[in-house]
Amino acid sequence: MIQLQDIHKSYNQQEVVSIPFFTFEKQIYWLKGINGSGKTTLLKIIAGLLPFEGDVVIEGKISLKKNRTEYLRLVNYVEAEPLYPSFLTGLDLLQFYRRTKGGNKEQSDRLIELLQVSSFIGNPVGTYSSGMLKKISLLLAFTGQPCFILLDEPLVTIDDKTVPVVNSIIRDYHEKQGIIFLLTSHQLFETDAFHVTHQLKMNHQTIHPL
Amino acid sequence: MSVSQLLNRVIGIPFYQRNAGFFLFLFIALFGIVPGSQLISYHRTLIEAILESWAFMMVVSFIWLLYGWKCYQFVMNILSEQQQQFLYLTGCLPAREQFRSILLTQLFIYLPVAVYALIVATTGFVSGTPAAAVYVIVFHSLICLFSIRLYIRRLRHPDSGKSFFLSSPFHFKITKSYPLFFIWQLLNEMKTIFVVTKLFSAIILLAFLNGFFLDTYDGRVVMLGFMAGLTAHCVMVFEFRKFEESLMLFYRNLPVSMIRRLLNMAVVYSLILLPEWFLFIAAFPERLQPGDIWWLPLFGTGMLLLYHSILYKPPMDMERYLQWIFGISAVIFFLVLYHLFLFIIVLLFGAALFFFYRWYLKFELTDGQI
Numbered sequence: 001m002i003q004l005q006d007i008h009k010s011y012n013q014q015e016v017v018s019i020p021f022f023t024f025e026k027q028i029y030w031l032k033g034i035n036g037s038g039k040t041t042l043l044k045i046i047a048g049l050l051p052f053e054g055d056v057v058i059e060g061k062i063s064l065k066k067n068r069t070e071y072l073r074l075v076n077y078v079e080a081e082p083l084y085p086s087f088l089t090g091l092d093l094l095q096f097y098r099r100t101k102g103g104n105k106e107q108s109d110r111l112i113e114l115l116q117v118s119s120f121i122g123n124p125v126g127t128y129s130s131g132m133l134k135k136i137s138l139l140l141a142f143t144g145q146p147c148f149i150l151l152d153e154p155l156v157t158i159d160d161k162t163v164p165v166v167n168s169i170i171r172d173y174h175e176k177q178g179i180i181f182l183l184t185s186h187q188l189f190e191t192d193a194f195h196v197t198h199q200l201k202m203n204h205q206t207i208h209p210l
Numbered sequence: 211m212s213v214s215q216l217l218n219r220v221i222g223i224p225f226y227q228r229n230a231g232f233f234l235f236l237f238i239a240l241f242g243i244v245p246g247s248q249l250i251s252y253h254r255t256l257i258e259a260i261l262e263s264w265a266f267m268m269v270v271s272f273i274w275l276l277y278g279w280k281c282y283q284f285v286m287n288i289l290s291e292q293q294q295q296f297l298y299l300t301g302c303l304p305a306r307e308q309f310r311s312i313l314l315t316q317l318f319i320y321l322p323v324a325v326y327a328l329i330v331a332t333t334g335f336v337s338g339t340p341a342a343a344v345y346v347i348v349f350h351s352l353i354c355l356f357s358i359r360l361y362i363r364r365l366r367h368p369d370s371g372k373s374f375f376l377s378s379p380f381h382f383k384i385t386k387s388y389p390l391f392f393i394w395q396l397l398n399e400m401k402t403i404f405v406v407t408k409l410f411s412a413i414i415l416l417a418f419l420n421g422f423f424l425d426t427y428d429g430r431v432v433m434l435g436f437m438a439g440l441t442a443h444c445v446m447v448f449e450f451r452k453f454e455e456s457l458m459l460f461y462r463n464l465p466v467s468m469i470r471r472l473l474n475m476a477v478v479y480s481l482i483l484l485p486e487w488f489l490f491i492a493a494f495p496e497r498l499q500p501g502d503i504w505w506l507p508l509f510g511t512g513m514l515l516l517y518h519s520i521l522y523k524p525p526m527d528m529e530r531y532l533q534w535i536f537g538i539s540a541v542i543f544f545l546v547l548y549h550l551f552l553f554i555i556v557l558l559f560g561a562a563l564f565f566f567y568r569w570y571l572k573f574e575l576t577d578g579q580i
Contacts, residue, residue: 011576047463051572068571073465085391085457087398092386100464130292140460 001025002046002148002180007054009041017042017052018205024148028174028181032210033202039184040080042202043150046182047077058147073101076146080153080184082137086126090117090136093125094143101144111139114165130157142169148180149173155187213300213311220297221288222318225281231528232403233322235445239410257330261339271349273406274323278353280402281319282360289364301365308365312358320354388461389477395453396446396482403446408485411439415489419497429502433546436506437539439486440513444535446482447514448528451521455575472515472566479514486510505551512558513542519565522573 002024009017016038033039044050048064048071056064056071064071084093094108112118115135125133134157141149151170155163173179183196199210226233244252260270288294300308317324327350334343386394396404418435454461466474487507494503520534545554 049459049462051574069465069467071465072463075463077463079460083457083459085395085453087394088386088391096386096388097464100466 001059003057003060004046005055005057007042007045007052007056009038009045009050009052015205017045019054019207022207024180024182026174026178026180027197028170029183029198029200030196031182031184031200031202031207033184037202038205039202040152042207043077043152043182043184046148047075047150048072049077073144074147075150076101076141076144076148077150078137078141078152078154080156081130082133084125084133084136087124089124090121090128090139093136093140094121097140097143101146103144108139108143111142111169114169115139115162116165131159131162134158135162138166138169142173146179148182151181151183153185154183155185213303213307214314217297217300217311217315218318220294221285221315224288225284225319228284229280231445231448234528234532235442236322236406239406239442254333257333258337260330261334261337261342264342267342267345273409274327274350275353276402276405277323278320278357281316282357283399284319285315285357285361286364289361298365308362309358312361313354316354316358316361320350324350388474389481391458392450392453392478393481395450395457399453400446400449403449407442407446410442411486412489414439414442415486419489419493429499429551430546430549432498432502433506433509433551434543436486436510437513437542437546440510441535441539443482443514444517444532447517448521448531450478451518451526455526455573468567468570471570472519472563475518476511476515479511479518480507482514483507483510505555508555509551509558512555512562513538515562516558516565519562519569522565522569524569524573524576526573526575 004019004022004024006021007017007019008015019042031039031042041050045052046056046064048068055066058071058074061067062071062074097103098108112121115138117132117135117139120128120132121136125136128136134154138151138154138158141151154166154170158166170181170183174181201208201210241249259266261267289297300311303311327346331343331346334340334346414435418432490498490503490506494500516538517535520538521531542554542558545557
């Protein structure tokens with residue numbers, strides 16, 4: 001269970017996120033909203049990338065503000081358009097993530113195989129197409145032992161063959177490990193891939209259940 | 211809008227905008243360190259030295275070459291950007307028109323060096339060293355023409371290598387840790403800043419270590435010389451912060467403690483200052499006293515770490531940053547005069563720690579910054 005507690009975020013005195021209280025249960029959430037509604041800002045807040053007022057608390061005890069390191073070990077995030085230094089290889093990034101987020105070789109090998117990145121993971125990311133980069137960023141998002149995974153537009157730029165693979169990883173991680181997912185997507189998720197139990201809408205700076 | 215104007219808007223103007231810090235540093239290094247009344251005679255002496263000594267000419271040619279490389283890399287990186295793909299349409303223009311447009315763009319971004327080279331060449335013809343003058347003209351013409359040839363090849367064959375630096379000698383397949391990310395960034399994307407900074411730092415340090423300014427040994431003079439060399443690193447530190455907030459943003463989501471994050475940066479700056487450490491070791495024991503060799507590395511790392519930490523205080527802009535550096539240098543200058551070496555080191559690390567803890571989690575890059 002993850003709680004958003006009195007979250008506020010403003011830019012130039014204009015409030016973009018204002019959520020008094022919200023609880024994420026062990027479910028898969030699909031966050032919808034028009035461009036500029038604050039979806040990505042909310043995801044970045046929960047991922048610890050942006051300063052904000054309020055707090056995010058896991059299981060009532062691990063707070064983003066008070067136990068930041070422990071919190072970040074449990075929350076993984078992938079951006080809609082990920083950016084990495086072009087001289088690093090996918091393997092460099094994976095090893096770096098494993099050293100910080102945890103995770104073992106079996107998990108990495110399995111993800112490399114599922115996402116079919118073995119042919120290019122050893123090359124610098126500067127040589128990747130946007131789809132290849134997205135696959136690597138998804139691989140990193142599934143690395144470690146998170147309890148909450150935030151995926152911003154996970155299906156954008158990846159090929160048709162990979163979409164069902166990503167869906168099945170999400171389903172597996174949720175069913176077997178009880179991981180909570182918060183997804184944003186303008187594309188429709190296949191209804192038979194996994195059960196999106198909650199659809200949310202970002203509107204007027206806050207979250208509304210649909 | 212003509213093709214030349216379009217290229218200028220996409221390549222020329224952004225080149226100067228993105229490298230504003232670099233040009234400011236260059237301007238200060240060339241025109242700011244000499245009193246205004248001696249500026250012309252200083253540059254006349256410098257130009258005459260270039261024209262009369264082929265060894266010096268080679269050193270200067272190397273620096274010019276680095277600038278040419280910087281221009282080349284910038285243009286190639288622009289051509290690699292997704293949003294600039296429309297530029298490949300210029301590949302369909304008649305060869306003459308395409309060459310003319312790209313030549314104008316190359317001359318625009320090469321202008322600072324071209325102007326200086328023109329003055330050097332003119333002086334060469336006037337002062338009776340025509341061979342050196344002709345060499346300068348041919349050298350710069352070749353740099354420009356070779357770059358233009360590579361741009362045209364890229365525009366006509368978009369798949370001919372995504373980015374040249376990826377095949378540069380500075381790409382090795384070894385496991386990289388966080389501090390090494392910065393060293394790789396320095397060697398791949400910031401070569402010119404690296405070489406210019408280190409040359410400047412080495413010249414100042416050697417001058418101070420060899421008693422250029424004072425005949426008798428005084429640890430305070432060495433420390434002040436080192437401080438001047440460290441100040442030259444300010445552009446490099448600024449670029450590192452930009453790198454951290456753009457391509458290393460994912461690091462904020464990783465479970466790394468605050469103290470570990472700061473220690474990682476301390477390791478980065480210790481590695482950056484390795485050339486200076488070698489100079490100190492080479493100068494020991496003849497030109498450096500045993501006590502000084504211990505605190506100089508701590509002083510250097512602490513100073514650069516503080517430069518880095520003050521950039522977490524928003525907004526991150528060069529003008530405010532240079533004011534901070536000026537203030538820090540003034541304070542340290544007086545503390546050095548009073549021999550308060552230990553206090554200086556504690557102060558530098560303490561202040562770096564304070565700024566880092568106070569602002570790291572509050573920093574956010576917004577539009578208009580950097």
